[in-house]
Amino acid sequence: MSGADSTVQEYSRPGQFKEFWSYFSENRGAIVGLCIFVVFIIIALFADFIAPHSATQQYREALLQPPFWQEGGTTQFLLGTDAVGRDMLSRLIHGARYSFFIGMVVVVISAGSGVLIGLIAGFSRGWVDTLIMRLMDILLAFPSLLLALVMVAILGPSLMNAMIAIAIVLQPHYVRLTRAAVLQELPKDYVTSARVVGASKARLMFVTVLPNCLAPIIVQAALSFSTAILDAAALGFLGLGAQPPTPEWGTMLADSREFVLRAWWVVTFPGLAILINVLAINLMGDGLRDALDPKLKRS
Amino acid sequence: MLNFILRRVGTFIPTFIGVSIISFLFIRLLPGDPILLMAGERGMSDERYAQLMTQFGFDQPLLTQYWSYLTGILQGDLGLSFRTKRPVWDEFFTLFPATLELSLCAIVFAVVLGIPAGIVAAVKRGKWPDQALMTTALVGYSMPIFWWALLLIIFFSGMLGWTPVSGRISLMFFFPTDTGFMLIDSYRSGQAGAFASAVEHLILPTIVLGTIPLAVIARQTRSAMLEVLSEDYVRTAKAKGLSPFRVNGLHALRNALIPVITVIGLSVGTLMAGAILTETIFSWPGIGKWMVEGISSRDYTAVQGGLLMIAVIVMVVNLLVDLLYGFINPKIRK
Numbered sequence: 045m046s047g048a049d050s051t052v053q054e055y056s057r058p059g060q061f062k063e064f065w066s067y068f069s070e071n072r073g074a075i076v077g078l079c080i081f082v083v084f085i086i087i088a089l090f091a092d093f094i095a096p097h098s099a100t101q102q103y104r105e106a107l108l109q110p111p112f113w114q115e116g117g118t119t120q121f122l123l124g125t126d127a128v129g130r131d132m133l134s135r136l137i138h139g140a141r142y143s144f145f146i147g148m149v150v151v152v153i154s155a156g157s158g159v160l161i162g163l164i165a166g167f168s169r170g171w172v173d174t175l176i177m178r179l180m181d182i183l184l185a186f187p188s189l190l191l192a193l194v195m196v197a198i199l200g201p202s203l204m205n206a207m208i209a210i211a212i213v214l215q216p217h218y219v220r221l222t223r224a225a226v227l228q229e230l231p232k233d234y235v236t237s238a239r240v241v242g243a244s245k246a247r248l249m250f251v252t253v254l255p256n257c258l259a260p261i262i263v264q265a266a267l268s269f270s271t272a273i274l275d276a277a278a279l280g281f282l283g284l285g286a287q288p289p290t291p292e293w294g295t296m297l298a299d300s301r302e303f304v305l306r307a308w309w310v311v312t313f314p315g316l317a318i319l320i321n322v323l324a325i326n327l328m329g330d331g332l333r334d335a336l337d338p339k340l341k342r343s
Numbered sequence: 344m345l346n347f348i349l350r351r352v353g354t355f356i357p358t359f360i361g362v363s364i365i366s367f368l369f370i371r372l373l374p375g376d377p378i379l380l381m382a383g384e385r386g387m388s389d390e391r392y393a394q395l396m397t398q399f400g401f402d403q404p405l406l407t408q409y410w411s412y413l414t415g416i417l418q419g420d421l422g423l424s425f426r427t428k429r430p431v432w433d434e435f436f437t438l439f440p441a442t443l444e445l446s447l448c449a450i451v452f453a454v455v456l457g458i459p460a461g462i463v464a465a466v467k468r469g470k471w472p473d474q475a476l477m478t479t480a481l482v483g484y485s486m487p488i489f490w491w492a493l494l495l496i497i498f499f500s501g502m503l504g505w506t507p508v509s510g511r512i513s514l515m516f517f518f519p520t521d522t523g524f525m526l527i528d529s530y531r532s533g534q535a536g537a538f539a540s541a542v543e544h545l546i547l548p549t550i551v552l553g554t555i556p557l558a559v560i561a562r563q564t565r566s567a568m569l570e571v572l573s574e575d576y577v578r579t580a581k582a583k584g585l586s587p588f589r590v591n592g593l594h595a596l597r598n599a600l601i602p603v604i605t606v607i608g609l610s611v612g613t614l615m616a617g618a619i620l621t622e623t624i625f626s627w628p629g630i631g632k633w634m635v636e637g638i639s640s641r642d643y644t645a646v647q648g649g650l651l652m653i654a655v656i657v658m659v660v661n662l663l664v665d666l667l668y669g670f671i672n673p674k675i676r677k
Binding site: 073178179181182185186187188189190191193194197198200270274277278281282283284294297301304305308311312314315316318319322323326327330 | 354357358361362365369372373374478481482484485486487489490491493494496497500501612613615616619620623624634635638639643646650653654657658661
């Protein structure tokens with residue numbers, strides 16, 4: 045910060061990542077979120093080694109056993125067992141995998157297709173643009189969970205179909221964001237100069253313009269990661285997502301609904317896992333927004 | 344203004360047509376033969392099949408089928424439910440008041456708590472009340488509401504025994520449901536305890552359905568207030584020596600509320616999605632539960648009708664919010 049120096053050479057712009065990190069790390073919540081997220085990733089990756097039991101093995105002699113600190117609980121099953129004697133802790137640990145798998149797949153499908161369609165809409169203008177945007181309006185007219193529900197009814201209930209449905213429901217947001225960002229970038233000088241130099245349309249789209257539109261898209265990706273986890277769990281809970289005995293957290297909750305007044309642990313822990321996971325990602329999302337989106341900075 | 348209204352309504356019509364096409368295609372995209380699905384009969388003879396095909400109009404070209412579907416909708420004809428053989432339109436509007444009552448209570452709950460929370464957070468920006476409120480709001484925003492419902496049931500119904508677990512009113516009461524709004528009907532019935540029972544049944548579903556809108560409204564109010572508080576006219580008001588209450592409450596809040604009203608209007612979609620989960624858990628006899636049951640019992644005409652009606656309701660509310668917004672804020676009309 046030595047403003048007195050006149051030689052321009054000495055200022056080296058901090059690396060993009062470093063600049064991002066300095067903003068991001070100012071937000072304490074975002075750091076906490078990131079730490080929790082990393083822990084979840086580690087649990088998901090090494091579930092086989094961490095989990096004390098198998099996720100599907102039924103211990104018939106220990107049905108609905110409470111957690112170890114309650115009367116009747118044992119340290120063999122730290123968080124107790126469910127109605128058919130499966131270890132809760134192990135199922136939760138394996139469930140982390142599904143959560144991340146769902147988040148990743150949905151974000152990749154919805155962001156990938158949404159950004160592409162948004163680029164096409166922004167670059168082509170005219171009737172193509174109008175058609176695309178009207179289609180997106182139509183998709184957005186339906187409440188997301190309802191549309192996902194109906195799509196699953198068409199495709200059949202399974203985790204894969206639930207992910208496809210959620211991805212389709214989330215995709216219009218990317219289209220709108222990308223298109224808006226493209227329209228903002230297009231009249232700028234650097235785009236014009238690239239065009240004058242003779243860059244092809246594809247190069248203009250993906251190499252020249254897209255990198256400058258990424259900030260809102262990344263923030264949206266974080267948001268839709270958590271939405272995907274929540275919606276997939278909701279579909280699982282309604283019996284339209286992952287099917288039992290998959291240890292997906294929403295499906296686990298659906299299995300345990302009838303024990304809600306008898307065995308609090310089978311209900312409490314899967315939901316807590318969803319909440320902590322989603323909360324961590326949303327905390328990170330807030331930090332990302334603060335760091336990446338200058339318009340919303342420090343609000 | 345008229346120009347603005349016409350333009351906004353102009354975008355409504357193509358979206359409505361698109362939505363009707365999606366709900367029209369829904370039954371035709373289902374796996375399996377739509378005629379067998381719709382008839383719900385097994386071991387059907389060829390003659391009967393041909394007869395049904397004519398009856399449902401499946402022998403017509405797709406465009407003709409769509410046209411008769413569209414004209415049907417506009418006359419309030421959504422077909423007959425597979426399950427109950429009653430008109431879907433009637434079923435929808437019999438159940439809709441239950442969802443509307445719950446949604447209104449939820450939004451009132453969200454506004455009454457959310458706006459003050461947002462104001463306090465903005466005024467105490469960066470201090471502990473701000474941090475506590477915004478952390479709570481983020482937790483609410485991240486909440487899987489179906490789990491939240493179960494937790495509340497465990498605590499308030501299971502442990503404390505304060506609230507009932509399901510339904511709209513205790514089975515002890517019986518009175519005509521003219522309006523469909525249990526609070527009004529039970530009050531008008533004049534039966535001792537009926538109104539109290541209706542209120543008791545509403546508490547948990549209201550909290551559950553209102554949680555996410557509450558979090559969104561609190562966050563939105565805070566950021567809108569922060570923006571307004573840095574404006575010149577607020578500084579002028581402070582400089583004139585007005586009390587903090589007058590500055591924050593009258594000068595700032597009035598302008599901060601504009602985006603908040605939009606958020607409230609736009610949460611109709613969230614409420615409808617939330618109603619699906621909330622009503623299923625609390626056995627609340629509304630549209631959300633009806634849709635889920637429709638899917639699980641393969642009552643596809645009901646699902647088709649519900650899908651269309653919910654989308655239309657969301658679209659109409661969004662249209663009204665936009666018009667209201669244009670009315671309040673002339674800059675939008677451009």
